Amino acid sequence: MAKTEKIAVITGAGSGMGRAASLKLAENDMKLVLVDFNKQTGEETLNLIKKNGGEAIFVKADVTKSEDVQHYVNRAVETYGRIDVFFNNAGVIQKPYLFADIPDEEYDRVxxxxxxxVFFGMKYVLKVMEKQGSGVIINNSSxxxxRVEHSLALYSASKHAVLGLTKAAAKEYADKGIRVNAICPGGVETNLVKDFQETWEETxxxxxxxxxxxxxMGNPEEIANVVAFLSGPGSSYMTGSIIAVEGGLTL
Structure with missing residues (x-):
């Protein structure tokens, strides 16, 4: 393996920001492990990368299951020997409910x-990165x-929690050659956002x-550009950083 080659693992790689980041990192000569719950869309991303001359594998996984997360991490190491970059991207949007009306099953899902x-992904990838003495983790918050969003208490709370995990890991692993940062996209034109709008009538x-x-709104490629920056040497003195990519929404 050439010294310049890097290995990146991306969850939620089948669509939206995950797909855009996958294509961008492949364009930057990284070899990719694409992870998604949806086999069809995940393999579509895989085929796009291969069509453009890149190298990647696809692993179907449910990120909420510890054994599935361990499986995609193990596949990455077995295939490429290491993990240099982890874009911890998989996520869902809450259906809009007022706080007291949120169903128990929606709490569990979100x-x-x-x-x-996100926690499982960090837990098992950190073990690999600590052993190799280097690595970059980029968590996708929001x-x-x-800030809080009206009728999205669970979503807001879960994305605040991602920032807490980011800062905690950044502090614990800063002296081990591992950097952990987070991005906070605003509204981005993805199928996930379109599907969210359809839930308004449902609730x-x-x-x-x-x-x-x-x-x-932003587009997935604009988020991918920030992921690429955080993956590279230009961000070498950044850890625990929270990067807003939201068109000024939080001003």
Whole structure:
């Protein structure tokens, strides 16, 4: 393996920001381990990378299950020998409910993916990175991790929790050659956001949503550019950093 080659693991790689980041990192000559619950969309990303001359494998996994997370981490090490970059991206958006109306099953769904899934990913990837003495973790939080959103209490709380995990790991592993940062996207044009809008009729609640001062939503490629920066040498003195990529939404 050439010394310049890096290995990146990306969860939620089948669509949206995960797919855009996968394509961007492959463009930067990284070899990728693509992780997604959806086999079809995950393999679509895999085929796009291979079509562009990149190298990758796909691993189907449910990030809420410890054994699945251990499996994709093991596959990465077995295939490529190391993990240099981990984009901990998989997440879901809460259906909009007023706080007291949130069903128990919605609590389980949102916290399992957005908190437990992120925690499991960090836990097992950190073991690999500590052993090799280097690595970069980028957690995908949200502008909702920097402020609260109306009718999205669980989502906001879960994304605040991602920032807590980020800072805790950054402090504990800073002297072990491992950097841990988080990005906080605002509204981004993805299928996840489109599906969220369809839930308004289902719950009978329309959330109060602010529009960013820049006057538009972001696109996945703009998020991917920040992921690429945090993955590279230009961010070598950054750890525990929380990067807002939201068109000024949190101002």
């Amino acid at each position: 916290t399992s993916v957005n908190f437990k899934g 502008s909702s991790g920097l 009978g609640n329309v959330p109060q949503i602010d529009y960013p001062p820049m006057g538009r």
